Amino acid sequence: MSETVIEVGDRHIREINEEIQEACKTGKPIRVVDTLSRHNLGVGLPDGADITFEGSVGYYCGGLNTGSSLKIERNSGWALGEGMAKGHITVGGRAGMSCGAAMIGGTIHVKGDTGPRCGVAMKGGNIVVEGKIGYQSGFMAHAGKIIALGGAGDSCADALWEGEVWVAGEVDSLGVDVNVIEPTAEEVAEVDAILEPLGLVDPSRNWRKMVSGQRLWYFEARDASAWLMI
Amino acid sequence: MCGIAGRILNAPGEVGRDLVALMAAQEHRGADSTGFAVYGVPMETGYVLRGMGFDKAQMDQGLAKFEAVLTDHGASYLSDPKIISDASKHYCFRMEISDPKDLTAWVADADMLTGDIEIQSCGRSLEIIKDVGSAEQVSEKHKVHDMVGTHGLGHARLATESSVLPNASHPFWARPFSDVAIVHNGQITDYFTWRDRLERQGYRFLTENDSELIAVWVSDQMKQGLTLEQALKRSISAIDGVFTYMIATPGGIGFAKDRFAMKPIVALEDNGEVAAATEEQAMRRVFRNEIDVVNYDGPSLTGIWGVGNRSLAA
Numbered sequence: 001m002s003e004t005v006i007e008v009g010d011r012h013i014r015e016i017n018e019e020i021q022e023a024c025k026t027g028k029p030i031r032v033v034d035t036l037s038r039h040n041l042g043v044g045l046p047d048g049a050d051i052t053f054e055g056s057v058g059y060y061c062g063g064l065n066t067g068s069s070l071k072i073e074r075n076s077g078w079a080l081g082e083g084m085a086k087g088h089i090t091v092g093g094r095a096g097m098s099c100g101a102a103m104i105g106g107t108i109h110v111k112g113d114t115g116p117r118c119g120v121a122m123k124g125g126n127i128v129v130e131g132k133i134g135y136q137s138g139f140m141a142h143a144g145k146i147i148a149l150g151g152a153g154d155s156c157a158d159a160l161w162e163g164e165v166w167v168a169g170e171v172d173s174l175g176v177d178v179n180v181i182e183p184t185a186e187e188v189a190e191v192d193a194i195l196e197p198l199g200l201v202d203p204s205r206n207w208r209k210m211v212s213g214q215r216l217w218y219f220e221a222r223d224a225s226a227w228l229m230i
Numbered sequence: 231m232c233g234i235a236g237r238i239l240n241a242p243g244e245v246g247r248d249l250v251a252l253m254a255a256q257e258h259r260g261a262d263s264t265g266f267a268v269y270g271v272p273m274e275t276g277y278v279l280r281g282m283g284f285d286k287a288q289m290d291q292g293l294a295k296f297e298a299v300l301t302d303h304g305a306s307y308l309s310d311p312k313i314i315s316d317a318s319k320h321y322c323f324r325m326e327i328s329d330p331k332d333l334t335a336w337v338a339d340a341d342m343l344t345g346d347i348e349i350q351s352c353g354r355s356l357e358i359i360k361d362v363g364s365a366e367q368v369s370e371k372h373k374v375h376d377m378v379g380t381h382g383l384g385h386a387r388l389a390t391e392s393s394v395l396p397n398a399s400h401p402f403w404a405r406p407f408s409d410v411a412i413v414h415n416g417q418i419t420d421y422f423t424w425r426d427r428l429e430r431q432g433y434r435f436l437t438e439n440d441s442e443l444i445a446v447w448v449s450d451q452m453k454q455g456l457t458l459e460q461a462l463k464r465s466i467s468a469i470d471g472v473f474t475y476m477i478a479t480p481g482g483i484g485f486a487k488d489r490f491a492m493k494p495i496v497a498l499e500d501n502g503e504v505a506a507a508t509e510e511q512a513m514r515r516v517f518r519n520e521i522d523v524v525n526y527d528g529p530s531l532t533g534i535w536g537v538g539n540r541s542l543a544a
Binding site for chain 1: 491509511513514520521525528529
């Protein structure tokens with residue numbers, strides 16, 4: 001099946017996104033070229049679309065995704081897949097700050113590292129990072145899993161709700177109110193089920209699973225000094 | 231939200247054109263006002279001044295008072311001042327002057343005229359051009375795209391804490407230190423505390439813009455003998471707020487980023503040339519091919535990029 005090629009260049013972003021939406025209706029794969037790290041590319045894509053971005057993209061790429069499969073061949077900027085509900089996003093390189101922010105479903109797969117606050121306030125879905133997740137990743141995640149295969153930066157899993165941060169490798173430092181627990185075999189099997197379709201299962205991994213210590217859930221102003229990190 | 235940019239070339243070149251391109255791409259981050267700090271080929275003696283008068287109708291009187299202060303300090307114009315104006319009430323100027331006997335003393339006296347006339351940059355090579363409007367509008371009015379130099383800064387302002395006025399836009403000159411300029415993206419939350427403290431030491435503030443504080447604060451640190459690197463590092467613990475700012479000197483460009491790491495900066499170093507901006511997409515206006523920028527997105531970061539060759543001859 002042939003593909004539809006859409007060129008970005010210096011054109012107005014609305015014009016480009018309208019062309020992408022039209023192309024989605026044909027059912028053919030879409031290839032977006034000359035992306036120039038532009039922002040807001042492919043926001044609000046429909047279920048079933050298959051789209052590849054050749055080169056790096058800017059902020060909010062794949063945001064509000066409702067079921068499409070996106071591939072970014074190089075790096076992405078801030079808030080990749082912000083608020084996505086369903087679908088699959090693959091990044092060949094690095095993802096910038098707040099990747100998967102407030103997402104409610106679907107999977108984001110980053111082959112490189114991510115910037116800070118990966119999965120900030122996420123409410124569902126999974127983020128799989130082959131490299132290292134940045135500073136304060138998982139900040140206030142309500143639900144869903146962040147799975148990092150190459151370690152984590154400072155203040156990892158800070159102030160979680162019911163989200164989980166799984167790390168194989170070094171964790172530079174923990175955030176506030178984190179419990180690090182030894183996962184059960186059943187829990188590891190659940191994570192492996194997420195990694196399996198990506199070809200990333202490795203039974204030798206030494207997992208650290210981070211969940212909320214639940215003390216911050218009942219925050220009292222008089223205890224504020226106990227939580228101040230900076 | 232504001233947008234900032236920096237550019238360093240290997241040798242004097244079209245730095246104005248690059249800065250305009252970097253800022254035009256970041257217009258959505260702040261379209262109130264735009265400003266540029268350009269470091270041209272340095273003069274051996276004398277200073278180039280950029281500034282603004284606030285009422286065109288009073289221009290002749292304003293400039294006469296200014297010249298009188300200059301004469302008092304043993305300096306004079308090296309050429310006729312160049313006036314840039316349009317339909318707006320304010321006018322801008324570019325002047326070349328001989329060395330005043332004592333630069334700091336002259337700046338202090340010239341600053342007494344700020345009701346009429348404000349000097350916005352003074353240096354052997356630094357020229358700060360700022361005005362209301364977009365990058366393209368400011369560039370068109372002031373011919374920024376034609377400016378030749380080794381390095382410089384750009385700023386697109388979205389006023390959040392103070393009024394939109396031509397002189398309240400960035401970059402800010404670190405008066406009275408010649409050839410030092412800053413651009414800032416963020417908000418300083420202990421602005422009034424610091425401003426009071428610095429005013430008691432005799433520093434003057436010409437605007438209500440919190441970013442001006444950084445320029446004055448850095449001036450004060452330098453006066454106390456800190457190096458640029460030390461001042462950048464100290465600012466992270468001393469100043470409260472969210473900020474990413476860049477500071478330019480004849481020797482290069484430095485940046486500092488606060489403890490919360492909310493204001494982005496990306497950079498690319500390529501054979502001694504440097505480009506830095508708030509957003510990667512702006513860098514792509516200068517580098518059309520795929521590039522791997524460095525995302526300085528952790529907390530409490532500082533850095534300095536040096537300038538190599540500044541003379542036209544080499």
